[in-house]
Amino acid sequence: MSIETALMRLSDVLGDRLSRSKADLDHHGQSETHFAPAPPDGVAWPETTAEVAEIARICSEEGCPIIGWGAGTSLEGHALATEGGLTVDFGRMNRVLQVNAEDMDVVVQPGVTRRALNEELRATGLFFPVDPGADASLGGMAMTRASGTTAVRYGTMRDNVRALEVVLADGRVIRTGSRARKSSAGYDLTGLFVGSEGTLGLVTELTLRLYGQPEAITAAVCAFDEMGPAVDAVTETIQSGVPMARIEFIDAPTVRAVNVYSGLDLPEMPHLMVEFHGSETGAAEDAERFAEIAQDHGAKNFERATRTEDRTRLWRARHDAYWAILAAHPGRTGYVTDVCVPITALAEAVAETEADIAASGIPGPIAGHVGDGNFHSVLLVDPDNPAEHDIALELSHKMAERALRLGGTVTGEHGVGLGKRRYMAAEHGDGWAVMGDIKRALDPGNLMNPGKLVPGNQ
Amino acid sequence: MSIETALMRLSDVLGDRLSRSKADLDHHGQSETHFAPAPPDGVAWPETTAEVAEIARICSEEGCPIIGWGAGTSLEGHALATEGGLTVDFGRMNRVLQVNAEDMDVVVQPGVTRRALNEELRATGLFFPVDPGADASLGGMAMTRASGTTAVRYGTMRDNVRALEVVLADGRVIRTGSRARKSSAGYDLTGLFVGSEGTLGLVTELTLRLYGQPEAITAAVCAFDEMGPAVDAVTETIQSGVPMARIEFIDAPTVRAVNVYSGLDLPEMPHLMVEFHGSETGAAEDAERFAEIAQDHGAKNFERATRTEDRTRLWRARHDAYWAILAAHPGRTGYVTDVCVPITALAEAVAETEADIAASGIPGPIAGHVGDGNFHSVLLVDPDNPAEHDIALELSHKMAERALRLGGTVTGEHGVGLGKRRYMAAEHGDGWAVMGDIKRALDPGNLMNPGKLVPGNQ
Numbered sequence: 001m002s003i004e005t006a007l008m009r010l011s012d013v014l015g016d017r018l019s020r021s022k023a024d025l026d027h028h029g030q031s032e033t034h035f036a037p038a039p040p041d042g043v044a045w046p047e048t049t050a051e052v053a054e055i056a057r058i059c060s061e062e063g064c065p066i067i068g069w070g071a072g073t074s075l076e077g078h079a080l081a082t083e084g085g086l087t088v089d090f091g092r093m094n095r096v097l098q099v100n101a102e103d104m105d106v107v108v109q110p111g112v113t114r115r116a117l118n119e120e121l122r123a124t125g126l127f128f129p130v131d132p133g134a135d136a137s138l139g140g141m142a143m144t145r146a147s148g149t150t151a152v153r154y155g156t157m158r159d160n161v162r163a164l165e166v167v168l169a170d171g172r173v174i175r176t177g178s179r180a181r182k183s184s185a186g187y188d189l190t191g192l193f194v195g196s197e198g199t200l201g202l203v204t205e206l207t208l209r210l211y212g213q214p215e216a217i218t219a220a221v222c223a224f225d226e227m228g229p230a231v232d233a234v235t236e237t238i239q240s241g242v243p244m245a246r247i248e249f250i251d252a253p254t255v256r257a258v259n260v261y262s263g264l265d266l267p268e269m270p271h272l273m274v275e276f277h278g279s280e281t282g283a284a285e286d287a288e289r290f291a292e293i294a295q296d297h298g299a300k301n302f303e304r305a306t307r308t309e310d311r312t313r314l315w316r317a318r319h320d321a322y323w324a325i326l327a328a329h330p331g332r333t334g335y336v337t338d339v340c341v342p343i344t345a346l347a348e349a350v351a352e353t354e355a356d357i358a359a360s361g362i363p364g365p366i367a368g369h370v371g372d373g374n375f376h377s378v379l380l381v382d383p384d385n386p387a388e389h390d391i392a393l394e395l396s397h398k399m400a401e402r403a404l405r406l407g408g409t410v411t412g413e414h415g416v417g418l419g420k421r422r423y424m425a426a427e428h429g430d431g432w433a434v435m436g437d438i439k440r441a442l443d444p445g446n447l448m449n450p451g452k453l454v455p456g457n458q
Numbered sequence: 459m460s461i462e463t464a465l466m467r468l469s470d471v472l473g474d475r476l477s478r479s480k481a482d483l484d485h486h487g488q489s490e491t492h493f494a495p496a497p498p499d500g501v502a503w504p505e506t507t508a509e510v511a512e513i514a515r516i517c518s519e520e521g522c523p524i525i526g527w528g529a530g531t532s533l534e535g536h537a538l539a540t541e542g543g544l545t546v547d548f549g550r551m552n553r554v555l556q557v558n559a560e561d562m563d564v565v566v567q568p569g570v571t572r573r574a575l576n577e578e579l580r581a582t583g584l585f586f587p588v589d590p591g592a593d594a595s596l597g598g599m600a601m602t603r604a605s606g607t608t609a610v611r612y613g614t615m616r617d618n619v620r621a622l623e624v625v626l627a628d629g630r631v632i633r634t635g636s637r638a639r640k641s642s643a644g645y646d647l648t649g650l651f652v653g654s655e656g657t658l659g660l661v662t663e664l665t666l667r668l669y670g671q672p673e674a675i676t677a678a679v680c681a682f683d684e685m686g687p688a689v690d691a692v693t694e695t696i697q698s699g700v701p702m703a704r705i706e707f708i709d710a711p712t713v714r715a716v717n718v719y720s721g722l723d724l725p726e727m728p729h730l731m732v733e734f735h736g737s738e739t740g741a742a743e744d745a746e747r748f749a750e751i752a753q754d755h756g757a758k759n760f761e762r763a764t765r766t767e768d769r770t771r772l773w774r775a776r777h778d779a780y781w782a783i784l785a786a787h788p789g790r791t792g793y794v795t796d797v798c799v800p801i802t803a804l805a806e807a808v809a810e811t812e813a814d815i816a817a818s819g820i821p822g823p824i825a826g827h828v829g830d831g832n833f834h835s836v837l838l839v840d841p842d843n844p845a846e847h848d849i850a851l852e853l854s855h856k857m858a859e860r861a862l863r864l865g866g867t868v869t870g871e872h873g874v875g876l877g878k879r880r881y882m883a884a885e886h887g888d889g890w891a892v893m894g895d896i897k898r899a900l901d902p903g904n905l906m907n908p909g910k911l912v913p914g915n916q
Contacts, residue, residue, distance in 0.1 A: 100800070100802070102693065102697060102801065102802045103800045103801050103802050104696075104697070104801075105800075144642055145640075145641075145642040145646070146642070147640055147642075151640060156640050158640075158646065158649070159617065168888075168892070172888045173888070174886070174887060174888045174889040174892060175886075175887065175889065176886075176889055178865055178866055178867050178885075179800040179865040179866070180798040180799055180800055180830075180831055180832075180861075180865070180866040180867045180870065181798070181800075181801070181830045181831055181832075182603075182605055182609060182614050182616075182798060182830050182832065182867075182870050182871065183603075183798060183867035183869065183870060184602055184603040184604070184605075184653055184796075184867075184869045184870060184871050184872060184873040184874070185867045185868055185869045185873075185874060185878065185881075185882065185885055185886070186653070186874055186882055186885075186886060186890070186893050186911055186912075187650060187653065187654055187658075187893045187896060187911075188603070188616065188646075188649045188650060188652065188653055189886075189889055189892060189893070191616070191646045191649035191650065192645060192646060192649065192650055192896075194646065195642055195644070195645065195646055196645055200645075212697070212698075212699040215699075235560070238562075239560060239562070239670075240670075241670040241673075279743070281739070281743075282740060285737070285739075338642075340638040340639065340640060340641060341638055342558070342561045342563075342637040342638055342639075343560065343561050343562075343639070344558070344560045344561050372638075372639045372640050373638055373639055374638075374639075374640065403638075407636055407637040407638070408636055408637070408638040409636050409638045409640075409641035409642075409643045410643055411641065411642045411643050412638065412640050412641060412642060413640065413642050414642060415642040415643075416642070416643060416644055420643065423643075424643065424644055427636075427643055427644075428632070428633075428634075428643070428644065428647075429632060429633065430626075430630045430631075430632045431632040431633065431634055431647055432644070434626070434632060434647060434900065435644050435645045435647070437899040437900060438645060438650075438896055438899055438900075440899065441895040441896055441898065441899035442892065442895060442896075453644055453645075454644075
């Protein structure tokens with residue numbers, strides 16, 4: 001019983017779809033951010049659920065850890081093989097299996113990315129709204145309970161996964177949920193697996209909610225002298241019931257970076273970027289109501305973008321903000337933070353964070369999905385300067401503790417992975433022990449993404 | 459170690475808030491529907507979370523089953539003490555603890571009913587939308603993952619509980635979720651407890667999402683010659699993206715009953731009852747678009763109800779349909795069924811059900827939250843005629859099996875309780891065993907509402 005034996009047996013099953021080449025191990029042993037590389041001992045590319053189940057059975061018999069891999073866009077090191085073992089890359093399970101246009105749902109394999117799905121849906125008049133920026137795989141998005149710019153209107157992966165097929169640690173295959181829009185038939189296993197970060201099983205199929213492409217879309221940007229009034233404008237807009245599809249905050253340093261990277265010419269001031277979906281009249285009315293509220297809070301340079309190309313350019317710029325920020329600071333590495341607080345605590349949380357960063361001596365542009373109370377900073381460190389790493393960790397630590405103090409959560413959308421595990425006890429108390437109990441019940445051998453999310457010493 | 463000892467110890471803690479009187483036991487030993495009475499050995503009325511935790515500790519030490527009790531409105535016998543033990547009545551934990559109007563959430567104790575909450579919220583301009591008809595307690599609604607007429611717009615309890623305080627079987631108190639609007643910080647324990655029917659713990663506090671009272675509300679009713687075109691009109695309306703707040707189907711026998719019971723004068727034909735929430739213009743436009751679609755499908759007698767009193771009368775009539783149906787069949791008992799299917803399967807599911815009931819020889823009016831694909835029949839039996847009980851069970855059985863065949867679920871909103879446990883294996887396969895594993899992990903002594911939801915022989 002060993003990882004070696006598991007890989008030998010898997011090689012018989014998968015042939016050249018089981019790799020131990022250094023290049024493949026290295027590729028699957030790194031992450032988008034600052035975590036130390038941790039390559040697996042092997043990488044598998046299954047093509048069917050039956051193969052995934054066989055992989056789980058063999059790994060379970062041989063005591064070999066299993067780590068799922070989607071598109072590798074995690075920001076918290078979720079897929080690092082910190083205890084070695086096998087990475088299961090879902091790149092070949094990337095088919096859209098059913099488009100049920102009339103029921104407004106779709107059945108996909110986990111390796112389909114969100115952009116590929118929306119490409120495939122284009123002709124149907126439907127779309128899948130969850131949009132974390134990166135072209136993540138839908139399996140990975142489910143596993144981290146991803147959200148992004150549109151969550152304020154369409155919810156997160158929690159709200160948009162109807163059903164799952166899951167391979168359990170022992171190789172059993174279960175189906176959770178159904179294509180019905182709601183159910184009261186027992187524990188919400190779908191909801192339990194969404195956000196479980198591969199620690200309870202491997203998702204091999206997802207049924208997702210779709211939405212009608214809106215008849216009309218209006219986007220707008222506006223500038224503010226300071227962050228405070230911008231956040232107040234967000235709060236008031238939410239409370240007034242104006243249905244926003246996106247409402248994003250970017251600070252002046254972020255604006256500077258995206259201007260250069262994406263060729264925009266926004267004034268170098270804090271901005272809100274918003275979007276409204278609805279009928280022609282409805283979207284225009286909503287934009288008008290928002291404009292009034294924003295202007296009451298001192299918004300300037302209010303610009304609408306109704307043409308598709310202008311909107312695309314704007315949101316592409318927002319999505320590329322992380323890369324724009326990195327490009328603006330050559331040679332620096334980003335620590336990407338993520339916290340979420342109640343809306344009324346947002347202004348305080350952002351202001352204190354801004355002050356901490358200003359005092360820290362390292363750059364840290366702030367941007368956020370402020371309609372959810374969720375915001376990020378990209379803390380930029382010189383990778384060769386350990387003191388700066390410590391500063392970034394301390395800033396991130398203060399943000400997490402502040403979020404908890406204000407009644408929020410240490411991660412709104414990036415997940416726990418390696419970076420946020422240290423806060424789980426503080427956020428959940430004995431609830432974290434309960435998560436460990438559930439993990440042990442479903443994965444007694446602690447082979448599914450070990451070392452992540454739940455308490456140690458499983 | 460015994461139930462007797464548990465009750466003696468509890469009596470020391472609770473004084474006269476621990477009752478063993480026959481009247482109290484009988485009251486808590488019956489349900490709204492056809493299940494045989496099953497009284498507990500004692501009833502407790504705790505007033506604080508600390509008392510509930512003490513109750514759990516004592517019951518855990520003494521091996522005494524614990525059953526939660528809200529308003530007693532369950533339709534599937536959830537709160538029957540089939541293995542004896544202690545019923546914990548949350549009637550004295552009925553305070554609204556915090557109204558966070560700006561964050562649009564509220565913190566309540568589990569015994570607050572949905573009507574009491576909305577009464578308390580009236581002055582804030584906010585409301586809690588989940589509306590199962592009965593004036594259920596919010597704790598009970600969370601435990602059965604309740605929904606009702608407004609789920610098509612506002613979602614079910616799954617979508618509207620942000621956070622919980624839960625007393626576990628061993629007396630530990632945990633908090634799940636937070637007041638942030640979203641989180642990726644670990645397993646969704648809130649979602650796991652919602653719908654767990656008291657089998658994993660006792661909820662002692664709930665944080666619920668609120669919504670702005672709509673600026674304008676328009677309701678309407680229209681009649682159809684047959685059920686088929688009515689369901690088609692629903693399907694087309696949903697697909698067209700018209701945002702409905704409610705869309706309900708009632709068949710001709712239900713119309714007949716509510717006309718008498720609630721003093722309406724609708725033609726005795728299948729009807730749709732709809733409601734739209736929005737701005738003055740928006741709600742009127744939506745109603746207009748619905749009217750066009752409905753009329754394309756042959757809708758007649760289209761009537762708007764814009765005045766508050768007309769709407770209230772209409773929805774009160776819909777909510778009282780169960781009582782109206784019972785009143786129309788004096789001496790008969792109702793078996794209330796509940797299934798939910800994908801929208802495209804709804805017409806088939808309702809038509810086949812209608813035909814089965816017509817052929818069965820017992821009355822069974824049909825009504826449903828058709829925007830969710832969810833419908834019910836009240837199967838009316840002579841309580842003294844065992845053959846009719848068998849017919850009702852067989853009709854209900856066929857509905858459940860049909861729902862599964864069509865890709866749906868055996869219960870859209872009433873929950874598993876005693877009535878639907880026999881279908882759990884068919885609906886969930888090995889997923890049901892996983893539910894049992896989770897139950898064992900959290901309640902190893904099988905004391906929290908034993909005999910419900912999960913597989914037996916715990």
